Amino acid sequence: MNWITKIIKAGEKIKSAIHKRATKEDIANSDWTSCCKGPILKKDLEKNFWVCPECNKHHRIKPKQRFDIIFGKNNYEIFKTPIPKDDPLNWADSKSYKERLKNARKKTGLECGMMVVSGSINNIKITAVASDFEFLGASMAAAEGEAFLYGVQHAIENQTPFLCITAGGGMRMMESLISLSQMTRTTLAINELKKNNLPYLVCITDPTAGGITASYAMLGDIHFAEPGALIAFAGARVIKGTVKEDLPEGFQKSEYVEKTGFVDLIVDRKELSKKIGTLLSILLKKNSAIISEQNETSENTTQLSKVAS
Ligand SMILES: [Zn+2]
Numbered sequence: 001m002n003w004i005t006k007i008i009k010a011g012e013k014i015k016s017a018i019h020k021r022a023t024k025e026d027i028a029n030s031d032w033t034s035c036c037k038g039p040i041l042k043k044d045l046e047k048n049f050w051v052c053p054e055c056n057k058h059h060r061i062k063p064k065q066r067f068d069i070i071f072g073k074n075n076y077e078i079f080k081t082p083i084p085k086d087d088p089l090n091w092a093d094s095k096s097y098k099e100r101l102k103n104a105r106k107k108t109g110l111e112c113g114m115m116v117v118s119g120s121i122n123n124i125k126i127t128a129v130a131s132d133f134e135f136l137g138a139s140m141a142a143a144e145g146e147a148f149l150y151g152v153q154h155a156i157e158n159q160t161p162f163l164c165i166t167a168g169g170g171m172r173m174m175e176s177l178i179s180l181s182q183m184t185r186t187t188l189a190i191n192e193l194k195k196n197n198l199p200y201l202v203c204i205t206d207p208t209a210g211g212i213t214a215s216y217a218m219l220g221d222i223h224f225a226e227p228g229a230l231i232a233f234a235g236a237r238v239i240k241g242t243v244k245e246d247l248p249e250g251f252q253k254s255e256y257v258e259k260t261g262f263v264d265l266i267v268d269r270k271e272l273s274k275k276i277g278t279l280l281s282i283l284l285k286k287n288s289a290i291i292s293e294q295n296e297t298s299e300n301t302t303q304l305s306k307v308a309s
């Protein structure tokens with residue numbers, strides 16, 4: 001190798017080191033993430049419930065982080081839910097479904113995309129489920145259906161209210177009709193809750209779409225939504241292409257959906273636990289919590305009585 005070749009090779013090495021792109025894993029393992037003002041330390045975001053202090057963007061979080069915020073850190077019981085046979089249709093696209101499931105489990109530490117827990121707010125026992133968007137886009141398939149039904153069953157057996165924190169792009173195509181049937185199963189399960197006079201509260205988070213919006217996310221007694229969450233059935237581009245009209249500003253965001261009546265209250269993440277506690281106190285007629293909330297702000301009670309009526 002002569003000196004010219006050596007210089008060229010060294011130059012190429014420097015070039016590739018400079019232009020090396022960060023992988024998704026590098027970004028996930030980094031101490032930093034980004035928002036409106038550029039990079040932000042994850043620990044600073046965490047201190048503010050994973051909400052940007054500048055623009056109030058509610059960053060996506062995992063079920064465990066949500067339950068830590070709602071019930072207090074590790075102050076709840078996590079249930080192991082039944083897992084049906086993996087990959088019932090032997091599906092493969094660019095990767096096999098079995099491999100996708102294996103990767104999702106490794107990435108999230110969950111067996112399926114939904115976590116079921118039992119915790120308390122204002123001494124009211126609550127059964128709750130939440131979805132993990134990192135588990136195949138929090139799509140719904142047989143295992144998630146089983147988790148939802150397990151949660152409902154637990155709520156009925158223990159006579160607790162049921163809280164569902166939704167996320168996900170819809171039903172999981174790799175399980176075809178089996179995943180679509182979860183829309184019916186979850187709807188029937190919610191009917192059982194209602195027959196037992198147990199409150200069913202839904203908190204819609206970003207993004208909630210497709211069959212999830214068309215079933216259990218829209219069947220609550222009360223619907224909360226986090227600010228700025230995407231709430232949709234079909235995507236905006238599909239709708240625009242079908243109706244051939246420009247869509248209104250903020251279309252399919254929580255604030256727009258609230259105006260059209262599909263959401264009762266938009267609640268900041270840090271207020272959610274308190275709001276759930278007060279509403280359940282009203283629904284279950286636990287007066288002391290209602291009185292303390294009434295004393296705090298008249299504005300809140302106006303909203304609450306609007307919801308409760
Ligand atoms: Zn921001």
